[in-house]
Amino acid sequence: MRTLAIILMIILLLTTSTSAAYGPTTGTPETAEEPPTKNTARPCDDLATIYERISCRINLPETQEYNYLPEECRNIGGTTGDQCITRYKQLQSCFTTKDYDVQISCARKKLAWTTTTVKKEAAFCKTAENFATCKQVLIEKTYNLIKFRIYILEQHINDLYKEGNITEQQATKIITTLEITKQQFNQATTIPAKKAVLAAAQEALKKFKTEVQP
């Protein structure tokens, strides 16, 4: 009888020690560690392709959501590169809301718009004393607002992915296309050429829309 009691005690002890080695919810060992990353400060920046970097960036934890070098600023050096990064940092603060109109309104303020439309700003420039400077500033502000519109789209797609409405592959593919759009937009030297870049992005977006919501 005593032997039986001892055996039962041993079984009890074994059961307790086995369950203690596992986590409370997942059943996986607690000792599992994250794989080391090359750049711990900005983990996605060192990846070789834009697709890989976007794929990494959309999976960043919420606390590090914007902890990446913006693709548009990647190949720009010197002061212009720094200005590009600063602009992104300023505009990222407009993502505290999910409301599109509020985001645009916020960006206008950050980009120092005095009126609500390009048409009105252009009309103002036509009467301005220093037309050339006014025009140049307006061109810059307009281009930056257009690129912010694209960035809003990227964020919206990122949200769709995080909410589980689209796959990682779908999100990465379209965000990569939109990032390349911004680069091509910068490279295009005329307004018709820039419009053509935006039209191509619009087509890609239509295709994406059909894919995710047939």
Added chain:
Amino acid sequence: MKLLALSIILLLLTGCTPTTEQNTITEPTTIKEKPILEENYYTSLEEAQRDLDALSTLET
């Protein structure tokens, strides 16, 4: 004998207590909602093109 009785009670208690792991397995799967693709996000590129049109008025 007392020790045996105590062991059996302890075993029964351990066996009857549901573990967290069991709860995780039996949790119902959440059905994902369809994507909400708000139209204004997709018309933003049209707005961008209109902005460029407005900008081109400065050229004339």
